[in-house]
Amino acid sequence: MKVAILAEGQFAPATAKTAIGVLRYAPLEVVAVVDSTRAGKDAADCVGVGAGVPVVATVDEAMARGASVLLIGTAAAGGRIPDAFRPGLARALDRGATVWNGLHERVLADPALAAAAKRGGANVRELREPPADLPIGGHRSRREGARVVLTVGSDAAVGKMTASLEIVAALRRAGERAEFVATGQTGIAIAGQGIAVDAVVADFIAGAAELMVCDAAERADWVVVEGQGSLTHPGFSGVTLGLLHGAAPDVMVLCHEAMRYGVKGYGDRQPLRTLREYVRIYEDAASWRRPPGYPPARVVAVALNTADVSEDLASATIAAASHETGLPAADPIREGPSGADRIAQALREAVPA
Amino acid sequence: MKVAILAEGQFAPATAKTAIGVLRYAPLEVVAVVDSTRAGKDAADCVGVGAGVPVVATVDEAMARGASVLLIGTAAAGGRIPDAFRPGLARALDRGATVWNGLHERVLADPALAAAAKRGGANVRELREPPADLPIGGHRSRREGARVVLTVGSDAAVGKMTASLEIVAALRRAGERAEFVATGQTGIAIAGQGIAVDAVVADFIAGAAELMVCDAAERADWVVVEGQGSLTHPGFSGVTLGLLHGAAPDVMVLCHEAMRYGVKGYGDRQPLRTLREYVRIYEDAASWRRPPGYPPARVVAVALNTADVSEDLASATIAAASHETGLPAADPIREGPSGADRIAQALREAVPA
Numbered sequence: 001m002k003v004a005i006l007a008e009g010q011f012a013p014a015t016a017k018t019a020i021g022v023l024r025y026a027p028l029e030v031v032a033v034v035d036s037t038r039a040g041k042d043a044a045d046c047v048g049v050g051a052g053v054p055v056v057a058t059v060d061e062a063m064a065r066g067a068s069v070l071l072i073g074t075a076a077a078g079g080r081i082p083d084a085f086r087p088g089l090a091r092a093l094d095r096g097a098t099v100w101n102g103l104h105e106r107v108l109a110d111p112a113l114a115a116a117a118k119r120g121g122a123n124v125r126e127l128r129e130p131p132a133d134l135p136i137g138g139h140r141s142r143r144e145g146a147r148v149v150l151t152v153g154s155d156a157a158v159g160k161m162t163a164s165l166e167i168v169a170a171l172r173r174a175g176e177r178a179e180f181v182a183t184g185q186t187g188i189a190i191a192g193q194g195i196a197v198d199a200v201v202a203d204f205i206a207g208a209a210e211l212m213v214c215d216a217a218e219r220a221d222w223v224v225v226e227g228q229g230s231l232t233h234p235g236f237s238g239v240t241l242g243l244l245h246g247a248a249p250d251v252m253v254l255c256h257e258a259m260r261y262g263v264k265g266y267g268d269r270q271p272l273r274t275l276r277e278y279v280r281i282y283e284d285a286a287s288w289r290r291p292p293g294y295p296p297a298r299v300v301a302v303a304l305n306t307a308d309v310s311e312d313l314a315s316a317t318i319a320a321a322s323h324e325t326g327l328p329a330a331d332p333i334r335e336g337p338s339g340a341d342r343i344a345q346a347l348r349e350a351v352p353a
Numbered sequence: 354m355k356v357a358i359l360a361e362g363q364f365a366p367a368t369a370k371t372a373i374g375v376l377r378y379a380p381l382e383v384v385a386v387v388d389s390t391r392a393g394k395d396a397a398d399c400v401g402v403g404a405g406v407p408v409v410a411t412v413d414e415a416m417a418r419g420a421s422v423l424l425i426g427t428a429a430a431g432g433r434i435p436d437a438f439r440p441g442l443a444r445a446l447d448r449g450a451t452v453w454n455g456l457h458e459r460v461l462a463d464p465a466l467a468a469a470a471k472r473g474g475a476n477v478r479e480l481r482e483p484p485a486d487l488p489i490g491g492h493r494s495r496r497e498g499a500r501v502v503l504t505v506g507s508d509a510a511v512g513k514m515t516a517s518l519e520i521v522a523a524l525r526r527a528g529e530r531a532e533f534v535a536t537g538q539t540g541i542a543i544a545g546q547g548i549a550v551d552a553v554v555a556d557f558i559a560g561a562a563e564l565m566v567c568d569a570a571e572r573a574d575w576v577v578v579e580g581q582g583s584l585t586h587p588g589f590s591g592v593t594l595g596l597l598h599g600a601a602p603d604v605m606v607l608c609h610e611a612m613r614y615g616v617k618g619y620g621d622r623q624p625l626r627t628l629r630e631y632v633r634i635y636e637d638a639a640s641w642r643r644p645p646g647y648p649p650a651r652v653v654a655v656a657l658n659t660a661d662v663s664e665d666l667a668s669a670t671i672a673a674a675s676h677e678t679g680l681p682a683a684d685p686i687r688e689g690p691s692g693a694d695r696i697a698q699a700l701r702e703a704v705p706a
Contacts, residue, residue, distance in 0.1 A: 077489050079556070104554060136430050138587025138619060201457060202558050203432065203551040205591040231594070232641040234491025238558040238595020245590045266491060270644055281641060288585040288634060291623055 003100075004032045004062035005073035006092075008084045011035035011046050011055060013307070017157060018102055019073030021186040023050035025165055032062040033073065034088055048307070059091045071100040075185060077156070077235065077265055079104025079128075089113055093122040102127040102185025104199060127185045128199035130208065137206025137246040138289075146217035147351045150249035151227040151303065152282045154272050155264055156236055158257040159305035159333075160227040161187050163343075166332035167253065167303075168224045170344035173337065179220035181212045183243060187226045197246075198228055198239045205242025213247050221353070225249065231281055233263055234270055244282070245289040249297050251350045252286065253343060254278055254325070257305040258317045275302060275325050301346040302329035356453075357385045357415035358426035359445075361437045364388035364399050364408060366660070370510060371455055372426030374539040376403035378518055385415040386426065387441055401660070412444045424453040428538060430509070430588065430618055432457025432481075442466055446475040455480040455538025457552060480538045481552035483561065490559025490599040491642075499570035500704045503602035504580040504656065505635045507625050508617055509589055511610040512658035512686075513580040514540050516696075519685035520606065520656075521577045523697035526690065532573035534565045536596060540579045550599075551581055551592045558595025566600050574706070578602065584634050586616055587623055597635070598642040602650050604703045605639065606696060607631055607678070610658040611670045628655060628678050654699040655682035 005019045011033055013020065023030060023043060030053050033043050039057035043050030056062055059070060070092040072085065081089070081103055089099055089107065093116035101107045107124045108114045117124060142148070149167065151160040164180055164187075171178035180187070182194025195208045209225070216223040225247045229236030256275060263270035273281070279299045286297035302321045306314035314334055322329035328346045330339035358372045364386055366373065376383060376396060383406050386396050392410035396403030409415050412423060423445040425438065434442070434456055442452055442460065446469035454460045460477045461467045470477060495501070502520065504513040517533060517540075524531035533540070535547025548561045562578070569576040578600045582589030609628060616623035626634070632652045639650035655674045659667035667687055675682040681699045683692035 104556065136588040138616075138623065198554075198556040200555055201551075202553055202555045202592045202595065203457065203589060205555050206588050231638075234598055234642050235489040235559050236556060237598045237642065238591040238593075239555045240591075241584070241594040242555065242591020245587055263491075270491065270642075281637075284634075284637065285584075289587050289590065289623075 001029070001068060002031045002066040003028045003069045003071055004034055004059070004067035005030060005071050006034045006085055006088050007073040008035050008082070008088055009037050010074045010082070011038050013047050016047055016073050018075045018186040018189065020047050020049055021161060022071060022073070022189050023047070023053065026190040031065040031067050032056045034059055034062050059088045063092070063095060063097060067097065069098045069100055071189060072103060075102060081105045081107070081110070086110065086113065090116040093117040094120045096120040096122050098123045098125060100125045100127060100189060102189060104128060127188045128196040130195055130200040134200060134204040135207040135211060136203065137210045140210055140214050142214045142217040146221055146223055148213055148217070148223045148225065148247060148249045149251050149253060149347055150225045150244065150247045151253045151255050152244070152299070153227055153230045153254070154256040154275070154278050155260055156229050156233055157264055158255050158260060159303065160255045162305070163253060163255050163303035163332055164224050164226045165190070166340035167343055167347070170337065170340035171222050171224070173341065174344055174348065176222050177220045178222040178224060179216045181216050181223055181225040183209065183226045183228055197243050198236065202238065205239055206246030209243045209246030210248070227255070231285055232273060234266065241285060244286055248289060249286065251347055252282055252297060252299045253301045253303050254282065254299045255303045255305070256321070258309050258314065275321055279325055298350065299327065300350040301327050301343040303343060304329060304331045306331045306334050354382070354421060355384045355419040356381045356422045356424055357387055357412070357420035358383060358424050359387045359438055359441050360426040361388050361435070361441055362390050363427045363435070364391050366400050369400055369426050371428045371539040371542065373400050373402055374514060375424060375426065375542050376400070376406065379543040384418040384420050385409045387412055387415050412441045416445070416448060416450060420450065422451045422453055424542060425456060428455060434458045434460070434463070439463065439466065443469040446470040447473045449473040449475050451476045451478060453478045453480060453542060455542060457481060480541045481549040483548055483553040487553060487557040488560040488564060489556065490563045493563055493567050495567045495570040499574055499576055501566055501570070501576045501578065501600060501602045502604050502606060502700055503578045503597065503600045504606045504608050505597070505652070506580055506583045506607070507609040507628070507631050508613055509582050509586055510617055511608050511613060512656065513608045515658070516606060516608050516656035516685055517577050517579045518543070519693035520696055520700070523690065523693035524575050524577070526694065527697055527701065529575050530573045531575040531577060532569045534569050534576055534578040536562065536579045536581055550596050551589065555591065558592055559599030562596045562599030563601070580608070584638055585626060587619065594638060597639055601642060602639065604700055605635055605650060605652045606654045606656050607635065607652045608656045608658070609674070611662050611667065628674055632678055651703065652680065653703040654680050654696040656696060657682060657684045659684045659687050
């Protein structure tokens with residue numbers, strides 16, 4: 001199965017989060033990215049990953065390269081399908097390609113796209129469609145001995161999914177049975193399973209997280225859960241707390257993007273806190289769900305995203321984060337495997353077998 | 354329009370929360386409650402409110418009394434329609450009555466009920482159906498000068514809606530322009546409008562709350578928002594935090610039920626905290642969303658629900674709550690208007706015009 005990624009007008013680091021995650025991690029054969037404004041370039045020249053994958057101008061060109069799936073590669077807050085994407089989606093459906101969509105808006109809710117899908121006999125896979133009959137959280141206990149890690153963040157879109165996947169890889173390098181739990185559209189596209197906890201009916205956020213964690217704990221000794229949003233985010237904090245209480249982690253890894261000083265999309269109105277404050281906030285909130293006597297869930301490492309800064313500034317930022325929090329800190333992408341290995345080591349020391 | 358309430362087998366204080374709220378507050382003519390296990394009694398003998406409203410055995414008897422609406426009067430966690438309710442619902446729909454449903458499960462999702470509705474040409478009003486196109490929270494500011502009160506709780510189902518309605522009444526008695534914002538199914542049935550924030554897509558909890566609060570602030574000087582769940586609830590905490598950050602209250606009223614020592618439905622596994630801890634937890638969580646320099650949102654009063662204890666124990670509980678927290682405390686139902694007046698006075702002193 002060959003996949004093309006639709007990112008019309010938006011194939012850049014700040015806007016194509018899903019495309020970047022899929023290019024970096026998904027076990028899929030990506031044959032093209034569709035963005036007419038960047039056609040002719042190599043994906044890696046646009047977003048730093050996906051070397052060898054061409055950017056093309058049209059869905060037809062992508063399908064000429066064999067794509068039978070068109071994945072929507074962006075994920076703006078609010079989850080509307082960008083209008084600039086609709087012609088490409090219609091064309092793909094008309095020609096019988098399958099569309100994978102991770103946005104809140106459903107593809108077939110657009111009458112023109114529904115008509116195109118009907119004409120082409122095409123299918124749509126809604127990555128954010130939750131399963132039916134989710135449970136209310138707090139009624140199921142996971143297998144004893146399984147350890148649960150949750151990545152938490154200073155903001156949305158700071159690299160929690162990336163850190164989670166790199167931690168899983170590092171734990172596996174150390175010989176551990178580790179499993180990634182996808183909680184958002186990009187993670188689901190990569191893992192091939194999961195539940196988008198931001199898309200479930202609100203009463204079931206924790207229940208959805210608990211379901212995934214308990215299932216994964218049957219198969220793995222380390223369950224690494226992709227975090228969502230931030231407890232200080234004015235729009236998404238509810239999802240973050242529900243996920244925190246549903247996953248009920250033993251340990252947390254705080255994720256932060258260097259040079260991010262305010263909540264993304266809120267200008268100067270919502271400044272971020274210090275890393276030390278975030279450690280306290282997440283540990284406090286985690287404790288609310290733990291009955292007295294249970295060991296507290298601690299933040300034990302910091303994962304930094306220094307993609308946008310120089311090498312020197314990155315090193316200084318990592319050192320400063322470690323100094324401020326008293327915890328190991330690493331950029332698991334910039335530093336390569338040794339960065340995630342350092343985080344994994346901190347996790348293994350915090351919750352020994 | 355005459356209304357009957359369906360509570361088959363469950364018309365009791367612990368299980369018929371929606372029925373009780375509607376009987377106590379809704380400006381609706383309730384002509385009967387349907388519960389064959391309590392038929393022949395008066396509503397007030399079963400749940401303490403609704404004197405003069407008869408409990409009948411069948412939907413047909415309720416319709417013989419003129420009911421053209423059948424409201425589902427229970428609200429169990431998880432939101433499934435109880436199987437014992439389905440025959441009564443089918444009968445009502447078959448005969449053309451309108452069904453009002455506040456549960457998560459949709460009436461017409463049951464093929465038998467959908468068929469009955471078709472046969473009877475009957476309508477269903479889904480109280481928890483969210484509006485389309487909700488915003489992401491944090492992007493809209495309310496009218497300056499409007500003051501926002503949120504009721505928060507030690508647990509779900511401790512009396513937050515009741516306290517909110519009594520506070521609105523007390524503020525109005527004091528000459529204030531006050532408006533109630535309904536955030537759950539019973540509140541919506543009473544107010545005739547509102548959004549069930551536990552039923553929206555999780556990303557939009559705060560946005561839904563902000564939308565309602567900002568709209569109400571155009572019409573009122575005091576906006577009193579019905580809280581949901583609890584920050585320490587293993588299943589519902591996400592809804593609670595999203596609502597807290599979306600409503601962005603100036604002041605909070607902590608609600609608690611006397612003799613409630615554990616999270617309802619979780620046995621001894623999730624004990625509640627002390628009232629003082631709840632004050633700290635809610636004030637902390639509220640501060641996460643407020644930019645530095647904004648005045649902190651404080652808990653300024655405690656509303657107790659002492660329905661299940663003796664007069665003496667109630668007085669002692671109210672005094673103890675006030676002593677422990679250093680705040681005014683009252684049971685706005687047991688004490689009558691003077692209880693809510695005391696809370697309203699604390700609110701007016703905390704945020705003067």
